[in-house]
Amino acid sequence: xxxxxxxxxxxxxxxxxxxxxxxxxxxxxxxxxxxxxxxxxxxxxxxxxxxxxxxxxxxxxxxxxxxxxxxxxxxxxxxxxxxxxxxxxxxxxxxxxxxxxxxxxxxxxxxxxxxxxxxxxxxxxxxxxxxxxxxxxxxxxxxxxxxxxxxxxxxxxxxxxxxxxxxxxxxxxx
Numbered sequence: 001x002x003x004x005x006x007x008x009x010x011x012x013x014x015x016x017x018x019x020x021x022x023x024x025x026x027x028x029x030x031x032x033x034x035x036x037x038x039x040x041x042x043x044x045x046x047x048x049x050x051x052x053x054x055x056x057x058x059x060x061x062x063x064x065x066x067x068x069x070x071x072x073x074x075x076x077x078x079x080x081x082x083x084x085x086x087x088x089x090x091x092x093x094x095x096x097x098x099x100x101x102x103x104x105x106x107x108x109x110x111x112x113x114x115x116x117x118x119x120x121x122x123x124x125x126x127x128x129x130x131x132x133x134x135x136x137x138x139x140x141x142x143x144x145x146x147x148x149x150x151x152x153x154x155x156x157x158x159x160x161x162x163x164x165x166x167x168x169x170x171x172x173x174x
Contacts, residue, residue: 001033001105002014002033005033005062008148008151008155009155009158011037012037012059012155014034014035014036015033015034015036015049015051016030016031016032016034016050017050017052018030018031018053019031019058019087021055021088028052031083032062033062033063033064034053034060034061035059035154036057036059037059037158040056040161040165041054041056042057055087055088059101059154059155059157060101060103060150061087062102062105063079063083063104064107067107067109068108068109068113068117073116074116076106076117077116080104080120083102084099084101087101100153101153101157102125103125103126104125104127106126106129107129107130108131109128109131109140111132112133127146127147129143
């Protein structure tokens with residue numbers, strides 16, 4: 001999944017790890033995939049595919065599950081609810097909705113989705129890559145398009161932040 005995502009967010013980095021906020025919570029939440037850039041601040045720790053990233057440098061975050069097991073769906077519900085606070089509203093731009101900077105990804109939806117998962121899929125806060133019904137496994141093309149659009153939006157957040165940096169620096173210096 002990281003290699004797939006890297007193709008769409010090139011120049012940004014994709015790591016597992018945690019997003020550091022201020023004030024620091026008692027327990028850091030580990031995230032499966034953080035899309036970040038060493039801008040405006042570098043990671044505090046970045047080795048291989050693991051990083052501790054400042055909130056100001058995190059532009060998107062994803063949670064992955066291999067299949068649609070009950071505990072995984074519950075974890076995705078919690079993730080969709082709480083993760084927007086990790087990426088925050090980074091830029092004073094009217095189209096920047098930090099709730100759209102988080103996405104859950106299920107590798108294989110086995111059978112028909114439960115009502116809870118169907119709600120997340122309908123909201124486009126979670127996508128499935130494949131779906132198995134009996135002996136057939138199909139690619140969920142609309143969900144792949146949703147994921148690609150999500151990654152484009154994360155890249156857009158990075159570009160907007162970079163474009164607004166001179167204005168933000170000027171405002172902060174006053």
